[in-house]
Amino acid sequence: MVKGYRPGTLQEALELLAQETCTVMAGGTDLMVQRARGFSLRPKLDRPLVFIEQLKELKQIYKKDETLHIGPCVTLTDLLGHPHIPEIFKQMIGRMASPPTRNMATLGGNICNASPAGDTLPWFYAMNAKVKLQSSAAERTVPIDAFISGPKKTILGNNEILADIIIPDETFEINMYRKLGQRKGMSLTKASFLGLAMITGSTVTDIRIALGSVAPRIVRSPEIERTLKGKSINDIRSSAGEISQRYQPLITPIDDARSTAKYRKEASLNLIRHFLENMQP
Amino acid sequence: MIIEFNLNHEKTTIDVDASARVLDILRDELGMTSVKEGCGEGECGACIILVDGRAMNSCILPAGALHGRSVLTLEGFKHTERYKAIEAGFLKAGSVQCGFCTPGFVLATESLLNQNPRPSDEEIKEGLSGNLCRCTGYNMIIRGVRIAIEEGAGLW
Ligand SMILES: Cc1cc2nc3c(=O)[nH]c(=O)nc-3n(C[C@H](O)[C@H](O)[C@H](O)COP(=O)(O)OP(=O)(O)OC[C@H]3O[C@@H](n4cnc5c(N)ncnc54)[C@H](O)[C@@H]3O)c2cc1C
Ligand code: FES
Ligand code: FES
Numbered sequence: 001m002v003k004g005y006r007p008g009t010l011q012e013a014l015e016l017l018a019q020e021t022c023t024v025m026a027g028g029t030d031l032m033v034q035r036a037r038g039f040s041l042r043p044k045l046d047r048p049l050v051f052i053e054q055l056k057e058l059k060q061i062y063k064k065d066e067t068l069h070i071g072p073c074v075t076l077t078d079l080l081g082h083p084h085i086p087e088i089f090k091q092m093i094g095r096m097a098s099p100p101t102r103n104m105a106t107l108g109g110n111i112c113n114a115s116p117a118g119d120t121l122p123w124f125y126a127m128n129a130k131v132k133l134q135s136s137a138a139e140r141t142v143p144i145d146a147f148i149s150g151p152k153k154t155i156l157g158n159n160e161i162l163a164d165i166i167i168p169d170e171t172f173e174i175n176m177y178r179k180l181g182q183r184k185g186m187s188l189t190k191a192s193f194l195g196l197a198m199i200t201g202s203t204v205t206d207i208r209i210a211l212g213s214v215a216p217r218i219v220r221s222p223e224i225e226r227t228l229k230g231k232s233i234n235d236i237r238s239s240a241g242e243i244s245q246r247y248q249p250l251i252t253p254i255d256d257a258r259s260t261a262k263y264r265k266e267a268s269l270n271l272i273r274h275f276l277e278n279m280q281p
Numbered sequence: 282m283i284i285e286f287n288l289n290h291e292k293t294t295i296d297v298d299a300s301a302r303v304l305d306i307l308r309d310e311l312g313m314t315s316v317k318e319g320c321g322e323g324e325c326g327a328c329i330i331l332v333d334g335r336a337m338n339s340c341i342l343p344a345g346a347l348h349g350r351s352v353l354t355l356e357g358f359k360h361t362e363r364y365k366a367i368e369a370g371f372l373k374a375g376s377v378q379c380g381f382c383t384p385g386f387v388l389a390t391e392s393l394l395n396q397n398p399r400p401s402d403e404e405i406k407e408g409l410s411g412n413l414c415r416c417t418g419y420n421m422i423i424r425g426v427r428i429a430i431e432e433g434a435g436l437w
Contacts, residue, residue, distance in 0.1 A: 004282035004299020004345035025343055032302070032341035033322050040309075040318070045300040051345050077335070098411025100336040100389065101323050 003048040010057040010163065014136040016050050017159045024161060025049045026073055027104040029097075030113045053106060058163065061085070068167045072108020079107065088175040089123050092194070095179045096120075108162045114148045116217055119179065121148075122194040122210035124167070125218045132164035133157075141166065151216045172196040172206070176275050180267055182258070189213045190259040191267050195275035202232050202281055209275070214253040214268045221250060233279050240276035244269045284348040288313075289357025299345035304328045306344050307354060315355035315384040319413065326385040326412030329392075330354050336392035338411070355384045363391060366433025367426075376425030378416035386412050390426050398437035399430070 005022070007013040016022060023045060025031060035043035052058060058073035061082050068084060076093050079085050080102070085093075096119045097105060110120045111131065123129075124144045132141045133156060142155070149155050156162065174197040180190045192212035198205045207228050211219040224246050228236060236243065253264035282299040285292065288311060297306055304321075307313040307330070319327030321340045328340040331353040358364045367387050370376070377383050386409060393400060393408030400408060405426050414422060430437075 001282075001298045002300040004343075006345065006348050025345070028343045028346065029323060029338075029341055032343060036321060036341075039321060040305055042298055042301045042305065049299045049343065049345055051299075051343075051348075053346060054349070097323075098326070099392070099408055100326060100329055100338050100411045101341075103332075103335040103392075104337050104342065 002042075002045055004051060005048065006051045006054065010055055010134070010161065011136070013050055013052055013055065013161060014134060014159070017161065018136040020048060021158055022048045022050045024112075025051050026053050026106040026109040026112075027075065029101055029105045030109055052161065058108070058161075063169055066169050068169045070107060070165045070167065072111070072162045072165060073106050074108075076102035076105050076107070086171060088172075088177060088194075088196070089120075091175075091177050092119060092123055092179075095177075095181075107165065111144075111147070111165070112154060112156060112162055114150075114152050114154045116151050116215065117189045117213040119189055119192060119212060121218045122192060122212045122220075124165070125220045126194050126196055126208040126210040127167050127170070129168075130166045131162055132166065133160045134163040135159045135161075139163070145218075145220075148217065172198055172208075174199065174279055176278075178271055180259075188258050191253070191264045191271070193268065193271035193275070195272075197279060199233065199279070199281050202234065204228060204231055204233060204236060204279070209247075209272060211247075211251065211268050211271075214251045214264050216252070219247070219250045221247065233281060236279060237277050240273045243276055244272040247272055282345050284344060286347045286349060287351040289353060290351075297344040299343060301344040303330070303339040303342040303344055303347060303352075306347075307339060307352075313354045313356050317381055317384060319381070319385075324411075324413070325382070326389060326409075327382055329385040329388045329412070331358070331388055331392060334392070334395055336389050336411075353388070355387060358388065358391065363394075363433065363436050366436055367391065367429045369432060370427070370429030371422070371425040373428050374421045374425035376417060376422040382412060382414040382416075386414070386422055390429065393426075394430065394437040402427075 053073050058071040060071045110118045129144045130141050131147050176195040179192040191214050194210045196208040251268050253261045255261045285294045307316045317327035319325035323338040323341045329336045330339045332350050
């Protein structure tokens with residue numbers, strides 16, 4: 001029998017992790033599927049489970065000092081109903097899973113699962129989000145792209161819990177999200193695109209582009225973005241094709257059951273181009 | 282792991298493997314056989330139960346998560362006026378053929394109407410997007426929900 005703990009506080013949870021090697025269980029929608037063994041069988045989980053989805057400290061959403069804090073155990077459904085969550089992020093969440101799965105799935109689970117197809121990730125990359133990792137003895141805060149160290153890999157220690165997600169509280173005038181996938185209730189995305197921009201007069205003052213599912217990691221290029229800042233919308237529109245080609249080396253998708261590499265690559269480049277060509281002040 | 286929760290309004294205490302699927306606990310240990318296993322991966326909705334009023338996929342819900350919650354399956358829900366309205370709508374519209382998917386659709390409908398008593402057709406489709414039916418073709422189910430909403434006005 002697999003043991004289970006339901007700590008009452010975050011501190012209690014961290015102490016459990018300090019004493020024993022356990023598996024952290026949030027909504028379970030990734031773990032229970034990844035470890036499934038088939039019909040009528042319990043999944044292949046053998047370490048004691050530490051349930052965290054009930055911890056109030058991990059379910060808060062608030063703004064402080066121009067930053068938005070989202071607790072990792074907030075469910076996708078909670079996010080859709082919360083006034084602090086920007087519309088563009090709600091649009092992204094609304095394209096994930098089905099309502100019953102969204103009632104279970106947590107934001108922290110999507111981040112810690114660290115899949116290149118994790119649909120919340122492009123937003124965190126585009127927003128320069130940070131995550132706070134806590135253990136019973138210490139805490140550290142790292143940028144999202146340092147937290148995720150490879151496909152399905154993070155720097156999270158066995159004794160650590162992702163305890164806070166910290167996002168600069170910025171909004172953008174231009175917001176575009178597209179997700180290419182199959183039936184909505186299903187888990188896997190073929191390619192996704194997020195474009196954000198700020199415009200003053202006819203000058204692009206800020207621009208962020210992030211793509212999911214088309215490389216081992218979320219694709220974002222601050223270098224390319226820097227070359228676009230300060231340009232006029234018209235300049236960017238007229239060189240949209242050339243700019244999108246600069247993303248070509250960064251987009252290195254795979255063939256799999258969901259889609260082919262060729263489709264993913266062409267679709268992504270077209271989405272970048274479409275975003276740049278359609279920017280309106 | 283000892284868990285205590287409300288099952289169909291009755292206090293229930295059982296000793297479970299924390300990683301067991303709630304689906305198996307409900308069917309095998311607690312006799313709630315309205316809960317079906319279709320896909321076992323969260324994609325078909327045959328195993329939907331209500332946890333604190335919200336639909337969840339019991340095939341991917343670990344048993345340890347139930348502690349302190351209130352669970353409703355069709356065995357408990359069927360005694361309510363809301364159930365009767367949904368049943369009448371489904372009967373009228375022919376929303377049931379083999380019936381395997383029906384408990385899941387009924388509970389997904391309840392979860393939807395709980396949060397949004399007057400959904401548009403688009404919102405009904407979104408609300409039921411986690412349920413698969415191999416028989417009806419869905420239009421009859423959506424019509425069944427519409428009838429339930431009209432004839433059960435005031436219940437949600
Ligand atoms: C039917 C279905 C459809 C889906 N559709 C989508 C989709 O469209 N897009 C998408 O991106 N994903 C989708 N998913 C995947 C999944 O639902 C999400 O990734 C979800 O956000 C995971 O959250 P969880 O709380 O269920 O994670 P869990 O399974 O509980 O945890 C996932 C991993 O993160 C760890 N973990 C979780 N929280 C913490 C924490 N706070 N600190 C430390 N470690 C932690 C766990 O130990 C585990 O390793 C789908 C899944 C299913 C079953
Ligand atoms: S059996 Fe649970 S969703 Fe299909
Ligand atoms: S009635 Fe047969 S699966 Fe829906």
